[in-house]
Amino acid sequence: MIRAFDAFSLPVLRWLDPEDAHRLAIQGLRFLPPVKPRPDDPKLAVRAFGLNFPNPIGMAAGFDKSAEVPDALLRLGFGFVEIGSVTPKPQAGNPRPRLFRLERDEAVINRMGFNNDGAEAVLRRLAARAANGGIVGVNVGANKDSPDRVSDYVKLIETFAPVASYFTVNVSSPNTPGLRNLQEGALLDELLGRVIDARERVRQKAGDTPVLLKIAPDLSLAQLDDVVQVARSRKVDGMIVSNTTIARPSTLREEMRAKEQGGLSGRPLFRLSTRMVAETYVRVEGAFPLIGVGGVDSGGAALTKIRAGASLIQLYSSLVYKGLGLVDEIKRDLTSTLLRTGRDSLSEIVGADAATLTAEDWPGM
Protein backbone atom coordinates (compact mmCIF):
# COMPACT_ATOMS: atom_id res chain seq x y z
CA MET A 1 0.00 0.00 0.00
CA ILE A 2 2.84 2.38 0.84
CA ARG A 3 4.37 1.76 -2.58
CA ALA A 4 1.12 2.59 -4.32
CA PHE A 5 0.85 5.71 -2.17
CA ASP A 6 4.41 6.73 -3.15
CA ALA A 7 3.84 6.05 -6.85
CA PHE A 8 0.86 8.36 -6.84
CA SER A 9 1.96 11.00 -4.37
CA LEU A 10 5.66 11.53 -5.16
CA PRO A 11 5.19 13.13 -8.60
CA VAL A 12 2.28 15.23 -7.33
CA LEU A 13 4.07 16.39 -4.20
CA ARG A 14 7.26 17.23 -6.12
CA TRP A 15 5.28 19.38 -8.50
CA LEU A 16 3.91 21.51 -5.65
CA ASP A 17 5.63 24.25 -3.70
CA PRO A 18 7.71 22.33 -1.09
CA GLU A 19 5.89 23.71 1.93
CA ASP A 20 2.44 23.07 0.41
CA ALA A 21 3.61 19.54 -0.39
CA HIS A 22 4.70 19.05 3.21
CA ARG A 23 1.34 20.26 4.53
CA LEU A 24 -0.46 17.92 2.12
CA ALA A 25 1.69 14.99 3.23
CA ILE A 26 0.79 15.67 6.88
CA GLN A 27 -2.90 15.88 5.97
CA GLY A 28 -2.62 12.63 3.99
CA LEU A 29 -1.00 10.88 6.96
CA ARG A 30 -3.88 11.94 9.18
CA PHE A 31 -6.12 9.77 7.06
CA LEU A 32 -3.82 6.77 6.99
CA PRO A 33 -5.96 3.76 7.96
CA PRO A 34 -5.20 2.51 11.49
CA VAL A 35 -3.71 -0.81 10.36
CA LYS A 36 -1.05 -2.44 12.49
CA PRO A 37 2.40 -2.46 10.88
CA ARG A 38 4.14 -5.74 10.15
CA PRO A 39 6.20 -6.67 13.22
CA ASP A 40 9.92 -6.02 12.80
CA ASP A 41 12.52 -8.75 12.61
CA PRO A 42 13.72 -9.20 16.23
CA LYS A 43 17.31 -8.83 14.98
CA LEU A 44 16.60 -5.17 14.21
CA ALA A 45 15.73 -4.39 17.84
CA VAL A 46 18.00 -1.89 19.59
CA ARG A 47 18.23 -1.14 23.29
CA ALA A 48 19.49 2.38 23.98
CA PHE A 49 18.96 5.07 26.63
CA GLY A 50 16.97 2.49 28.61
CA LEU A 51 14.40 2.20 25.80
CA ASN A 52 13.57 -0.77 23.56
CA PHE A 53 13.44 0.29 19.91
CA PRO A 54 11.73 -2.24 17.60
CA ASN A 55 14.01 -1.10 14.75
CA PRO A 56 16.73 1.57 14.44
CA ILE A 57 15.09 3.88 11.86
CA GLY A 58 13.51 7.06 13.25
CA MET A 59 11.69 10.04 11.78
CA ALA A 60 13.97 13.06 12.36
CA ALA A 61 12.76 16.26 14.01
CA GLY A 62 11.21 18.94 11.80
CA PHE A 63 8.78 16.81 9.80
CA ASP A 64 6.09 16.61 12.48
CA LYS A 65 6.92 19.75 14.42
CA SER A 66 3.61 19.98 16.26
CA ALA A 67 2.90 16.26 16.86
CA GLU A 68 0.03 15.97 14.38
CA VAL A 69 0.85 12.50 13.03
CA PRO A 70 3.24 10.53 15.29
CA ASP A 71 1.05 7.42 15.28
CA ALA A 72 0.70 7.38 11.50
CA LEU A 73 4.50 7.58 11.22
CA LEU A 74 4.92 4.70 13.66
CA ARG A 75 2.41 2.69 11.63
CA LEU A 76 4.47 3.32 8.50
CA GLY A 77 7.27 1.33 10.11
CA PHE A 78 9.48 3.88 11.83
CA GLY A 79 11.01 2.46 15.01
CA PHE A 80 10.60 5.86 16.68
CA VAL A 81 9.42 9.36 15.90
CA GLU A 82 10.88 12.65 17.09
CA ILE A 83 8.38 15.49 17.13
CA GLY A 84 9.36 19.21 17.29
CA SER A 85 11.21 21.35 17.63
CA VAL A 86 8.62 22.66 20.06
CA THR A 87 8.99 26.06 21.72
CA PRO A 88 7.07 27.27 24.82
CA LYS A 89 4.98 29.79 22.88
CA PRO A 90 3.51 29.16 19.41
CA GLN A 91 5.70 30.65 16.71
CA ALA A 92 5.04 31.51 13.05
CA GLY A 93 8.65 31.10 11.91
CA ASN A 94 10.31 32.99 9.08
CA PRO A 95 8.39 34.41 6.11
CA ARG A 96 7.79 32.11 3.13
CA PRO A 97 9.42 30.91 0.96
CA ARG A 98 11.61 29.19 3.54
CA LEU A 99 11.86 25.62 2.25
CA PHE A 100 13.69 24.76 -0.98
CA ARG A 101 14.31 21.55 -2.91
CA LEU A 102 17.66 21.10 -4.64
CA GLU A 103 16.36 18.39 -6.96
CA ARG A 104 19.53 17.43 -8.77
CA ASP A 105 21.42 17.23 -5.48
CA GLU A 106 18.67 15.31 -3.68
CA ALA A 107 18.99 17.96 -1.00
CA VAL A 108 16.84 20.45 0.90
CA ILE A 109 17.57 23.91 2.28
CA ASN A 110 15.30 25.20 5.04
CA ARG A 111 15.09 28.33 7.13
CA MET A 112 11.75 27.53 8.76
CA GLY A 113 12.72 29.16 12.07
CA PHE A 114 10.94 26.87 14.55
CA ASN A 115 7.39 27.34 13.28
CA ASN A 116 5.22 25.27 15.63
CA ASP A 117 1.94 25.31 17.52
CA GLY A 118 3.58 25.87 20.93
CA ALA A 119 3.82 23.73 24.08
CA GLU A 120 0.18 23.85 25.11
CA ALA A 121 -1.29 22.52 21.85
CA VAL A 122 1.48 19.95 21.36
CA LEU A 123 1.12 18.67 24.94
CA ARG A 124 -2.62 18.22 24.40
CA ARG A 125 -1.97 16.10 21.29
CA LEU A 126 0.70 13.97 22.93
CA ALA A 127 -1.42 13.40 26.04
CA ALA A 128 -4.34 12.28 23.86
CA ARG A 129 -2.21 9.59 22.15
CA ALA A 130 -0.07 8.56 25.14
CA ALA A 131 -1.90 5.26 25.63
CA ASN A 132 -0.98 4.16 22.09
CA GLY A 133 2.63 3.50 23.12
CA GLY A 134 5.55 3.55 20.72
CA ILE A 135 8.67 5.66 21.14
CA VAL A 136 7.91 9.36 20.61
CA GLY A 137 10.73 11.75 21.48
CA VAL A 138 10.18 15.46 22.07
CA ASN A 139 12.70 17.86 20.54
CA VAL A 140 12.79 21.16 22.44
CA GLY A 141 13.95 24.62 21.36
CA ALA A 142 13.74 28.23 22.52
CA ASN A 143 11.42 30.97 21.26
CA LYS A 144 13.16 33.48 19.02
CA ASP A 145 12.12 36.44 21.19
CA SER A 146 12.71 34.73 24.54
CA PRO A 147 14.54 36.90 27.09
CA ASP A 148 15.88 33.74 28.80
CA ARG A 149 16.44 30.84 26.45
CA VAL A 150 17.75 28.43 29.07
CA SER A 151 14.48 28.83 30.99
CA ASP A 152 12.57 27.91 27.83
CA TYR A 153 14.30 24.52 27.71
CA VAL A 154 13.72 23.98 31.44
CA LYS A 155 10.02 24.82 31.13
CA LEU A 156 9.62 22.39 28.22
CA ILE A 157 11.33 19.54 30.09
CA GLU A 158 8.99 20.04 33.05
CA THR A 159 5.93 20.28 30.80
CA PHE A 160 6.57 17.32 28.51
CA ALA A 161 8.28 14.79 30.83
CA PRO A 162 5.08 12.76 31.45
CA VAL A 163 4.47 12.22 27.69
CA ALA A 164 7.99 12.15 26.19
CA SER A 165 9.83 8.86 25.58
CA TYR A 166 12.99 10.97 25.45
CA PHE A 167 14.03 14.61 25.07
CA THR A 168 16.29 16.17 22.49
CA VAL A 169 17.89 19.45 23.50
CA ASN A 170 18.26 21.19 20.17
CA VAL A 171 21.02 23.79 20.23
CA SER A 172 21.97 23.30 16.60
CA SER A 173 19.28 24.80 14.35
CA PRO A 174 20.84 27.52 12.20
CA ASN A 175 17.59 29.46 11.78
CA THR A 176 17.14 31.00 15.22
CA PRO A 177 19.82 33.70 15.49
CA GLY A 178 22.29 32.95 18.30
CA LEU A 179 20.84 29.52 19.18
CA ARG A 180 23.96 27.67 18.13
CA ASN A 181 26.01 29.73 20.62
CA LEU A 182 24.49 27.49 23.28
CA GLN A 183 26.92 24.81 22.05
CA GLU A 184 29.80 26.86 23.51
CA GLY A 185 31.39 25.18 26.58
CA ALA A 186 30.31 27.38 29.51
CA LEU A 187 26.83 28.12 28.12
CA LEU A 188 26.25 24.47 27.27
CA ASP A 189 27.37 23.46 30.74
CA GLU A 190 24.84 25.79 32.34
CA LEU A 191 22.05 24.72 29.96
CA LEU A 192 22.60 20.98 30.43
CA GLY A 193 23.02 21.39 34.19
CA ARG A 194 19.64 23.10 34.42
CA VAL A 195 17.95 20.69 32.02
CA ILE A 196 19.17 17.63 33.95
CA ASP A 197 18.08 19.27 37.23
CA ALA A 198 14.62 19.84 35.74
CA ARG A 199 14.43 16.20 34.68
CA GLU A 200 15.33 15.16 38.24
CA ARG A 201 12.65 17.46 39.71
CA VAL A 202 9.87 15.81 37.70
CA ARG A 203 11.23 12.29 38.05
CA GLN A 204 8.65 11.36 40.72
CA LYS A 205 5.69 11.87 38.42
CA ALA A 206 7.32 11.28 35.03
CA GLY A 207 10.03 8.67 35.58
CA ASP A 208 13.54 8.87 34.23
CA THR A 209 13.19 10.51 30.80
CA PRO A 210 16.42 10.27 28.75
CA VAL A 211 17.92 13.59 27.63
CA LEU A 212 19.84 13.73 24.33
CA LEU A 213 21.85 16.61 22.89
CA LYS A 214 21.60 17.41 19.17
CA ILE A 215 24.61 19.12 17.60
CA ALA A 216 25.52 20.89 14.38
CA PRO A 217 27.86 19.29 11.85
CA ASP A 218 29.72 22.60 11.55
CA LEU A 219 31.50 22.44 14.92
CA SER A 220 35.29 22.42 14.76
CA LEU A 221 36.96 19.39 16.32
CA ALA A 222 38.16 21.60 19.19
CA GLN A 223 34.54 22.68 19.80
CA LEU A 224 33.45 19.03 19.60
CA ASP A 225 36.04 18.15 22.27
CA ASP A 226 34.38 20.66 24.61
CA VAL A 227 30.81 19.64 23.74
CA VAL A 228 31.48 15.96 24.38
CA GLN A 229 33.34 16.73 27.60
CA VAL A 230 30.39 18.80 28.89
CA ALA A 231 27.84 16.20 27.72
CA ARG A 232 29.74 13.48 29.55
CA SER A 233 30.24 15.46 32.73
CA ARG A 234 26.56 16.47 32.83
CA LYS A 235 25.66 12.83 32.15
CA VAL A 236 23.35 13.26 29.18
CA ASP A 237 21.93 9.97 27.94
CA GLY A 238 22.98 10.34 24.31
CA MET A 239 23.75 12.67 21.41
CA ILE A 240 22.19 13.20 17.99
CA VAL A 241 24.67 13.92 15.21
CA SER A 242 23.76 16.00 13.28
CA ASN A 243 21.49 18.88 12.38
CA THR A 244 21.62 20.65 8.98
CA THR A 245 24.81 22.39 7.78
CA ILE A 246 25.33 26.05 6.95
CA ALA A 247 28.17 25.00 4.61
CA ARG A 248 27.61 24.70 0.85
CA PRO A 249 29.72 21.99 -0.78
CA SER A 250 31.29 23.09 -4.06
CA THR A 251 29.81 19.98 -5.67
CA LEU A 252 26.21 21.25 -5.46
CA ARG A 253 24.62 21.34 -8.90
CA GLU A 254 21.63 23.56 -8.11
CA GLU A 255 23.85 26.63 -7.84
CA MET A 256 21.08 29.24 -7.69
CA ARG A 257 19.08 27.41 -5.02
CA ALA A 258 22.29 26.74 -3.07
CA LYS A 259 22.51 30.48 -2.42
CA GLU A 260 19.36 30.43 -0.29
CA GLN A 261 20.06 31.03 3.38
CA GLY A 262 19.37 28.21 5.81
CA GLY A 263 20.41 24.69 6.73
CA LEU A 264 21.32 22.17 4.04
CA SER A 265 20.23 18.54 4.47
CA GLY A 266 19.96 15.40 2.38
CA ARG A 267 22.57 13.60 0.30
CA PRO A 268 25.27 16.35 0.29
CA LEU A 269 25.23 16.30 4.11
CA PHE A 270 25.98 12.58 4.32
CA ARG A 271 29.78 12.58 4.38
CA LEU A 272 30.22 15.47 6.79
CA SER A 273 27.56 14.29 9.23
CA THR A 274 28.89 10.71 9.12
CA ARG A 275 32.41 11.97 9.81
CA MET A 276 31.01 13.90 12.78
CA VAL A 277 29.34 10.70 14.06
CA ALA A 278 32.73 8.96 13.96
CA GLU A 279 34.51 11.92 15.60
CA THR A 280 31.86 12.01 18.34
CA TYR A 281 31.96 8.24 18.83
CA VAL A 282 35.71 8.15 19.49
CA ARG A 283 35.38 11.01 22.01
CA VAL A 284 32.39 9.52 23.85
CA GLU A 285 34.25 6.23 24.52
CA GLY A 286 31.05 4.27 25.04
CA ALA A 287 29.68 6.60 27.76
CA PHE A 288 26.36 6.83 25.88
CA PRO A 289 24.87 5.86 22.47
CA LEU A 290 24.55 8.12 19.41
CA ILE A 291 21.80 8.70 16.87
CA GLY A 292 23.21 9.30 13.38
CA VAL A 293 21.29 11.60 11.04
CA GLY A 294 22.13 13.37 7.81
CA GLY A 295 21.69 12.17 4.23
CA VAL A 296 20.62 8.59 4.92
CA ASP A 297 18.83 7.45 1.77
CA SER A 298 19.49 3.69 1.51
CA GLY A 299 20.29 0.57 3.51
CA GLY A 300 23.96 1.04 2.59
CA ALA A 301 23.99 4.60 3.91
CA ALA A 302 22.31 3.49 7.15
CA LEU A 303 24.92 0.77 7.57
CA THR A 304 27.76 3.24 7.01
CA LYS A 305 26.31 5.49 9.73
CA ILE A 306 26.05 2.54 12.11
CA ARG A 307 29.63 1.47 11.40
CA ALA A 308 30.70 5.09 12.01
CA GLY A 309 29.24 4.89 15.52
CA ALA A 310 25.46 5.36 15.42
CA SER A 311 23.29 2.95 17.42
CA LEU A 312 20.16 4.45 15.82
CA ILE A 313 19.44 6.37 12.61
CA GLN A 314 17.07 9.18 11.71
CA LEU A 315 16.11 10.57 8.33
CA TYR A 316 13.99 13.27 6.74
CA SER A 317 15.15 14.76 3.40
CA SER A 318 15.47 11.45 1.54
CA LEU A 319 11.75 10.86 2.05
CA VAL A 320 11.10 13.83 -0.23
CA TYR A 321 12.90 12.09 -3.08
CA LYS A 322 12.34 8.41 -2.34
CA GLY A 323 8.98 8.30 -0.58
CA LEU A 324 7.81 6.53 2.53
CA GLY A 325 8.60 3.08 1.08
CA LEU A 326 12.24 3.89 1.90
CA VAL A 327 11.76 2.97 5.56
CA ASP A 328 10.82 -0.64 4.71
CA GLU A 329 13.55 -0.83 2.09
CA ILE A 330 16.24 0.19 4.60
CA LYS A 331 14.94 -2.26 7.19
CA ARG A 332 14.96 -5.08 4.63
CA ASP A 333 18.53 -4.26 3.62
CA LEU A 334 19.72 -4.19 7.23
CA THR A 335 18.07 -7.53 7.97
CA SER A 336 19.62 -9.19 4.95
CA THR A 337 23.06 -7.80 5.82
CA LEU A 338 22.76 -9.29 9.30
CA LEU A 339 21.70 -12.60 7.82
CA ARG A 340 24.51 -12.61 5.25
CA THR A 341 27.20 -11.78 7.79
CA GLY A 342 25.87 -14.19 10.41
CA ARG A 343 25.30 -11.53 13.06
CA ASP A 344 22.56 -11.48 15.67
CA SER A 345 22.18 -7.73 16.04
CA LEU A 346 23.36 -4.40 14.70
CA SER A 347 25.02 -3.60 18.02
CA GLU A 348 27.90 -5.84 16.94
CA ILE A 349 28.98 -3.39 14.25
CA VAL A 350 28.29 -0.02 15.91
CA GLY A 351 31.47 2.04 15.59
CA ALA A 352 33.41 -0.67 13.72
CA ASP A 353 34.75 1.93 11.25
CA ALA A 354 35.00 4.95 13.57
CA ALA A 355 38.78 4.87 14.00
CA THR A 356 39.43 4.39 10.27
CA LEU A 357 37.01 7.17 9.33
CA THR A 358 38.60 9.69 11.68
CA ALA A 359 41.98 9.09 10.03
CA GLU A 360 40.71 10.00 6.54
CA ASP A 361 41.05 13.45 4.90
CA TRP A 362 38.35 15.87 6.03
CA PRO A 363 35.31 15.65 3.73
CA GLY A 364 35.39 18.56 1.31
CA MET A 365 32.35 20.80 1.82
Ligand SMILES: Cc1cc2nc3c(=O)[nH]c(=O)nc-3n(C[C@H](O)[C@H](O)[C@H](O)COP(=O)(O)O)c2cc1C
Ligand atom coordinates in the same frame (compact mmCIF):
# COMPACT_ATOMS: atom_id res chain seq x y z
C1 LIG B 1 12.35 21.23 6.67
C2 LIG B 1 13.22 20.79 7.80
C3 LIG B 1 12.90 21.21 9.09
C4 LIG B 1 13.70 20.82 10.17
N1 LIG B 1 13.36 21.20 11.43
C5 LIG B 1 14.08 20.77 12.50
C6 LIG B 1 13.71 21.10 13.83
O1 LIG B 1 12.71 21.79 14.07
N2 LIG B 1 14.51 20.66 14.85
C7 LIG B 1 15.62 19.88 14.64
O2 LIG B 1 16.29 19.51 15.59
N3 LIG B 1 15.97 19.53 13.38
C8 LIG B 1 15.24 19.95 12.32
N4 LIG B 1 15.61 19.57 11.04
C9 LIG B 1 16.84 18.77 10.85
C10 LIG B 1 16.58 17.28 10.71
O3 LIG B 1 16.03 16.75 11.89
C11 LIG B 1 17.90 16.53 10.39
O4 LIG B 1 18.80 16.71 11.46
C12 LIG B 1 18.56 17.03 9.11
O5 LIG B 1 17.60 17.36 8.13
C13 LIG B 1 19.53 16.02 8.51
O6 LIG B 1 18.86 14.84 8.14
P1 LIG B 1 18.38 14.51 6.62
O7 LIG B 1 19.58 14.75 5.74
O8 LIG B 1 17.96 13.07 6.67
O9 LIG B 1 17.26 15.43 6.33
C14 LIG B 1 14.83 19.98 9.95
C15 LIG B 1 15.13 19.56 8.65
C16 LIG B 1 14.35 19.95 7.57
C17 LIG B 1 14.69 19.48 6.19
